[in-house]
Amino acid sequence: MGEPTQAESCGICGGDGRLVNSFGSVAKCPSCHGSGRRSEDTGFHDVTKTKASHHQNSNQRGAPAAKPTWPTSLSGIALATEIRDTPGLGDDVKLRLTREIMEHEETHPACTQTFVKKMRKQFRPQPKG
Numbered sequence: 790m791g792e793p794t795q796a797e798s799c800g801i802c803g804g805d806g807r808l809v810n811s812f813g814s815v816a817k818c819p820s821c822h823g824s825g826r827r828s829e830d831t832g833f834h835d836v837t838k839t840k841a842s843h844h845q846n847s848n849q850r851g852a853p854a855a856k857p858t859w860p861t862s863l864s865g866i867a868l869a870t871e872i873r874d875t876p877g878l879g880d881d882v883k884l885r886l887t888r889e890i891m892e893h894e895e896t897h898p899a900c901t902q903t904f905v906k907k908m909r910k911q912f913r914p915q916p917k918g
């Protein structure tokens with residue numbers, strides 16, 4: 790006789806007729822349409838390589854670790870809140886003063902009285918006399 794006539798297995802699914810992606814979902818093989826046999830007219834789209842292209846939602850944790858934007862010590866938070874609630878203070882000034890508090894916290898467990906006084910002078914001008 791001649792060549793074996795039985796159809797070869799589909800090269801995409803390996804004769805299974807199905808594809809299991811890395812998340813466990815089963816899809817019908819797009820190449821053989823589930824028959825498991827290699828079809829004549831496959832353009833051989835390498836579908837297996839693109840299986841994970843549209844999975845985006847498993848490991849999203851929002852923004853990457855952001856720099857702290859607010860003090861962590863009680864006195865620092867209190868001071869930053871005072872700054873934030875001071876009317877007439879520009880946003881850039883508030884930002885700068887808040888950052889100063891956080892910088893202070895890097896070397897101190899909390900804001901010292903001296904530091905608080907110094908800061909207050911900057912956003913709350915004391916009347917002289």
Ligand SMILES: [Zn+2]
Pocket residue numbers: 799800801802803804805806807818819820821822823824825826
């Ligand atoms: Zn197949």
